[in-house]
Amino acid sequence: MSNSPATSVFTLLDIGKSLQRMISTHYHKPYWIKTEIAKLNVYTKSGHCYPDLVEKQNGQVLAQMRAIIWSDTFKIISKQFEDVTRKPLSEGMTVMILAKVTYHPNYGFSLNIVDIDASFTLGEMAKEKLESLKRLKTESLFDLNKTLTFPKVPKRIAIISVETSKGYQDFLNIISHNKYGFKFELELFPALLQGDKAITSISEALELIKTRTSEFDAVTIIRGGGGDVGLSCYDSFILASKVARFPLPVISGIGHSTNETLVEMVTYTNKITPTDVAYFFIDRFMDCLEELNMLHSDFNRLVKYKLKEEQFELKALHQKFKSQVDTLLQRHDFMLKQQRQRIKSTLPSYVRSRFDSLTQLSFQLKFMTKQGFQTENQQLKRLSNTLKRETSDVLVNNHNTLNYLSSNLKLLSPEQILKRGYTLNLVNDKIIKSASDLKTGDQLKTMFADGYAESKVIKTKLNGKN
Template identity: 75%
Template sequence: MSSSKATSVFTLLDIGRSLQRMISTHYNKPYWIKTEIAKLNAYTKSGHCYPDLVEKQNGQVLAQMRAIIWSDTFKTISKQFEDMTKKPISEGMTVLLLAKVNYHPNYGFSLTILDIDASFTLGEMAKEKLENLKRLKAEGIFDLNKSLTLPKVPQRLAVISVNTSKGYQDFMNIIAKSHSQFNFKIELFPALLQGDKAITSIAEALENIENRRKEFDAVTIIRGGGGDVGLSCYDSFVLASKVARFPLPVVSGIGHSTNETLVEMVTFTNKITPTDVAYFFIKAFQDCLDELHNLDTKFSSLVKLKLKEEQQELKHIHHDFKTQVNALLQNHNYQLKEQRQRIKSTMPSLIRSRFDYLQNASQRLGWLTQQHFQNQRQDLLQLSKILKKVGKSKIEHQHQHLSYLSSTLNLLSPERLLKRGYTLNLVNDRIIKSATELKPGDRLKTVFSDGYAESNVVKIEPDEEN
């Protein structure tokens, strides 16, 4: 495709320099810009920082630009920002920054950041904290952890901290000094304690404790040493709501005395330092011990008073008992004397009457015994006569029956039957009663009254009628 002579041709450098001149002419002074830091891109070695800036609306990106903060400026800005907000410049933060608009033919468009208004960010943080506080109260969870009941002696403690933290070491040293008197059971759940990553880290530690909540009486979050920088994580709604809903009492000791964070507000109780937390738990033991001592003193006093009252009562009872026993003994002695006199006076006549009764009874018993023997003798004689008569009759009857049976047996004897012409047939000495018991070829033995004959069976003709 050919170009006409009137058409101007520019190099890429021409366009770049033209844009550079135009931007430097129209944007010749710094501007305050409200934006969000999408990515910080800070380099430790060079000290320079190259933030990616973005503006969003309802999650949609409306604009994005690259920026640069030179090392000296970044160092100064960071220190001033942390001194005022107690929080380092970090990603996701909405800031108000002073920047100069630049364009370079090689490096393209960028913003050179000269300053960041920390008071604006502080206001944004305070605004977010207030909104989170209102939300906690609106959802009815602000006082949930405060409404829990702490055991009278919280012995089993879950500690969220870092093993190398000075605050944790102070806490453990104080607990250790009381160990001879109070027996604590403490388990550390390590977590980051400051910065944006602390939100997730502390929440994970709380979840681990909640999975074993039956093993603990309370939870404490302790942090010591350092300043207040990085504590904005404790104003996070996510972390504060997690603490507020936690099923065990949470005691905080984050270690600063400035503005109270949301997490500290929603805990069961907030102590400024880890040392205060340690003394709080020790005090619970000490209060219980003092209460036990007071109860022991009161109990001892009551026991002594009761023993004294019971001793007095026992003395009265003993005196009354002794008086009643003496009176009862005197009465019984008098009754015994009367009984003895009555027995002494009535004994001779009683013995005499009993002796006469026994003599009469003996004579009567002798007569009755003799009379009974005579009656029995008469009965035995009578029974003997009856038995002789009945026995004789029974023997005669049995003799007649035996004679009859003997005659019958004689008539039915085999010898008598054989003499009358009957025969007895046997096969192998076995009596044959039916023709069906025979088979051709059997050796048949026929017995007569005067001998026997042997024959072979040739043919068998059973009687069809039978």
């Protein structure tokens, strides 16, 4: 470069201060800016937040800038945002920020965020929810889970929850200690129930249950003991579509009563709390029991009705036969009397000569009539006895079938299994299904039909290995 007097040379600081003056002159007031948070970058030590902002169109980045929210401002903005949206400020959100454009020679260009319009984000979330709802209906997923046939006795239940949550404990307490003594087979599939990671966690639990659908009658997603914050994951189209397509009926009870989420909308049925879900399953057992009682009553009533009907027909048949026999006897008697009169009036001699034969014929006729009556009466008795015997056999067979089914149900109950000599081993109230679940020193609790015993594991052996 020539060192002619006309050539101007600027320092880096000169350029930086010039840009600083120009930006402070032209951008002297804060501006509302619509943007997406690509990365939040919160530093817990200082409390400052350095979000990376981006604008995209059809997946392509049109613009990106670095911003800053000072710690005191970040605390205020975060609390206000969460109070309005019921969701913490997080990456991937479209937000409306109020920011000052600044430039410093040392730190470069930056947007100093002083406020965030939470109502705008709330509107964007509502808009996204409506679009997802429309898509669920367009793809015929909205009512898909509701069309599944719910089992009459939902005994085997897969639970997606957190073992330490209050809602899960309430559910267990009610369903395990129901006053009717109904026994349920429950298995917990732990998952995160709120926050951004909940979508993946719940989806993974559903996929695991899907590989064992033959082992369960229904699935329930229960959450309790927390507020409504973090529930936006249940408005995710991905999670809602997985629930809608699930091959087993899904019952939701995520513990809130306002703004029904997409997941709750697409489940087989939605209950507000885990307690309501527990009572729902108990009520289905009661419905089945009442149906069985009604069938039993209907069967008894039908048998009694058929017996009365057969008895009435027998009586009617007996009366009809008796009436016909009486009429026949009266007719023959009348005919005999007429014959006697004719014989006496016209042929006295003939009457005398044939009197003995007619008398004999009369005796024979009476004997045959009486014998015929006795034969028919015996036949009626045999028919009556056969009907009673067959009816009794039907009643006995049905009664034996009911007793057999009842005995089988009793034999399959856990109490009867324990009485047959089997035992149940638990460690920390968790059922032990394999020796691999035990380790030396575990406190083992062995349940018998009449009590339990506690012991300590000294040694375990599996497949010939110590």
